[in-house]
Amino acid sequence: MQKPVLDIHEVPSPGKWLFLSIQHLFAMFGATVLVPFLTGLNPAVALVTSGVGTLTFIFITKGQMPAYLGSSFAFIAPIIAAKASGGPGAAMVGSFLAGLVYAIIAIIIKKTGSEWLMKLLPSVVVGPVVVVIGLGLAGTAVGMAMNGADGKYSTMSFVTALVTLGITILCSIFGRGVLSIVPILIGIIGGYIFAATQGLVNFQQVIDAKWFAVPDFTIPFVNYTPALSMKIVFLMVPIAIVTISEHIGHQIVLGNVINRDLFEKPGLHRSLFGDGAATIVAALLGGPPTTTYGENIGVLAITRAYSVYLFVGSAVMAILFGFIGKISALIHSIPTPVMGGVSILLFGVIASSGLRMMIDDKIDFADKRNLMIASVILVIGIGGAVLQIGSFKVEGMALAAILGVVLNLVLPATKKEATPKMNTTNKVS
Template identity: 60%
Template sequence: MSQEKDKKVILAINEKPTLGQGFLLSIQHLFAMFGATVLVPALTGMNPSIALISSGLGTLAFIMITKGKVPSYLGSSFAFINPIIALKALEADPTSDIATGSFLVGSFLIGIIYAFMALIISKAGTKWLMNLLPPIVVGPVIMVIGLGLANTAVGMVTTNPSGVYDMTYVTIGIVTLIITIITAVFSKGFLSVIPILVGIIGGYVFSIIMGVVETEAVVNAQWFQVPTFTMPFVDYTPTISWYVIFLMVPVAIVPIAEHIGHQLVLSKVVNSDLIKNPGLHRSMLGDGIATMLASVIGGPPNTTYGENIGVLAITRAFSIYVFIGAALLAILFGFCGKISALLSTIPSPVMGGVSILLFGIIASSGLRMLVENQVDFKIKRNLIISSVILIVGIGGAAIHIGDLFSLEGMALASLVGIVLNLIIPGREKIDFEQMFKDES
C-alpha cells in the first residue's frame, strides 16, 4: 500500500520543484489559507496585512524548527476570536483596568504554553495528553467556539455600521453564503478546498453591484506600503493580568488538540510518521514560536491549517519548498498597499455570510469528533460533561473575584470540562492513534 502511495507522489518532501511548478503550487496554498487567515483579523479589528505577514513568518519559523520535514502552513487561529474581541473591547473602555496590548500579551502567553507543552511531550511522550483531553472534552469545547460566534456572524449580515437592520446587507450576506455553499458542495478538485475564498470574492463582486463598496481607497493606495505594526515597548507596555491569563490560556487546549489531529492526518497523507520524526514536540514548538512572533508584531495567534493539508492530499506535491514559497508570497502580499486597501473595503455582510457557514462548520466539527470517536451519551458521565461544557461556554458563565481573578465563557468551560473528566468515575483510556481519523 505504501509503495502505491509513493508512485502517486508528485514531489517528495525534500524535492525541489521547477520555478514555474513551485510558483503555481505555492499560489494554491496561499489561496487555500487566505480566506480564513484574513477573516480572523477582520472579525477582531486587527490588521489583515499583519496577519498575512505573521502567517508567512510563522510558517518559515515552523519549517526551520521541524527541520524541513513537516509540510504545513500556519495561519490565524479561530479559537481565540472571542477572547481577543473581549480583551480589545476592555482595552478601549476607559473605566477598565485592562491595559493596551493585553490581547497581544495573551497571544504571547499562548505561544509559551505551546512551547511548554512541547517540552513536556519531548520528555513524557504523547498519550497522557490525549487522556487529559479526550473527545468528550475537546468536542463540546469546539462546539462552544463555533456557537459562541453565531451572534457575531448574524450581526454582521443583518446590521449596517449604524447598528440598524439593513435589507441590503441581508441580501449581500445571503448571496455570499449561497455562493460559498454551492462552491463547497458542487465544486471539484482545488476549488472544493477554497469555498471561503470563492465566497468572499463572489460576495465582494455582488457588493460592488449593490453599490456598497467604495473602491477609491484601492485606487489611491501604493503598491508597496509598510503596514503599521503594533510593537511591544513602542506602541504599548506589556502587562500581564490574571484576567488575560484566565481568558486566553485555557482556550489553548483546542488548538493543541487540533494540532495533534493535523499531524496524525498529515502523517497519513505523506506516508511518514511525523509524530516520531521530527517529533510532535518540534511541530508543537513551531506552533508556539509562530504565535509568539505574531504577537510581537500585532498579529493573531497561529495554528496549522487543515485547508492546506487538503491541498496536499489533492496535489500529492509534498515539497517543503512549496510552503516556503507560499510563506514568502504571504509576506509580500502583506506589504502590498493595494491588497491591504482591498481587504479593508470588503463589506461586513460578506464576511458575515461566509462566517455563518464557517462558524457552523466549527461547531459541527466538534459534534463530528464525538460521533467519529463513538462517544456514548447513554453513559451519564459523558452526558454530564458535554452538557455542562455547552451551557457554561455558550451561556457566558463567569467567575469574578474582585479585580484579581476572572474566568468566563469558553475558558471557564474548557477548565470545567477537564476537571469533570478527571474527577467523575468511569474515565476510559483513549486510543491515541484512533482519536483523529484520516479525513484525506
C-alpha cells in the same frame, strides 16, 4: 499508496514551484484575513505573521513537515474580549502566553512522552469546547450579515450575506479539485462582486492606497507596554486546550497523507514547539495566533506535491502581499455583510466539527459521565457564565474548557476515553 509528484525535500522547477505555492496561498488566504477582519486586527499584519510563522515552523521542524500556519479561529472571541479589556496590547500579551503554553507542553512531551496529554484532552472534553467556540460566535456572524454600516437592520445587507453564503456552499459542495479547498476565498470574491453591483463597495480607498506600505505592526515597548493580568491569562490560555488537540489531529491527518509517522519524526514535541513559536512571533508583531491549516493539507492530498519548498514559497508570497498597500486596502473594502455570510458557514462548521469529533470517536452519551461533562461545558460556555472572586475573573469559553478538564480528571472513568482525531474537514483553524 500513490507515488508523490514531489516528495518532501524535492526542489520543484521554477514554474511548478510558483504555481503550486500560489495554490497554497489561495487555500489559506480567505480564512487568514477573516480572523483579523472580525477581531479588528490588521489583515496585512496577519498575512505577514502567517508567512513568518510558517517559515519559523518549517525551520523548527527541520523541513520535515509540509504545513502552512494561518490565523486561528479558536481565538476570535478571546481576542475581542481582551481588546475590550485592555486594548490590542492586552490581546497580544494573551496570544504570547498561549504560544508559551505550547512551548512548555512541547518541552514536557520531549521529557515524558505524550500519553498524559492524550488522557487530559479526550474528545468528550475537546468536542463540546469546539461546539462552544462555533456557537459562541453565531451572534457575531448574524449581526454582521444583517446590519448595515449604521448598525441597523438592512435587507440589502442580509441579501448580500445570503448570496455570499450561497456561493460558498455551492463551491464547497460542487467544486472539484483545488476549487473545493478554497470555497471561502471564492465566496468572498463572489459576494464582493455582488456587493459592488449594489453600491456597497467603496473603491476610493483602494485607488488612494500606495502600492508599497509597511503594515501597522503592534510591537511591545514600541506601541504598548506589556502588562500581565490574570484576566488576560484566563481569557486566552485555556483556548490552548482546543488548539493543541487540533494540532495533534492535523499531524495525524498530514502523516496519513504523506505516508510518514510525524509523531516519530520530527516528533510531536518539535511540531508543537514550532506552532507555539509561530504564535509567539505573531504576538510580537501584532498578528492573531496561528495554527496549522486543514485547507492546505487538503491541497497536499489532491496534488500529491508534498515538497516543503512549496510552503516556503507561499509563506514568502504572503509576507510580500502584506507589504502591498492596495491589497490591504482591498481587504478593508470588503463589506461587512460579505464577511458575515462567510462567517455563518464557518462558525457553523466549527460547531459541527465538534459534534463530528465526538461521533467519530464514538463518545457514548448513555454513559452519565460523558453526559455530565459535555452538558456542563455547553451550558457554561454558550451561556457566558462568569466566575469572579475579587479581581480574579474567568468566563465563557475559558471557564467551560477549564471545568471540562477538571470534570474529566475527577469523575471516575467508566470506559476508555477516545482522544480527539480531527481531520481536514473537522477544523477549528
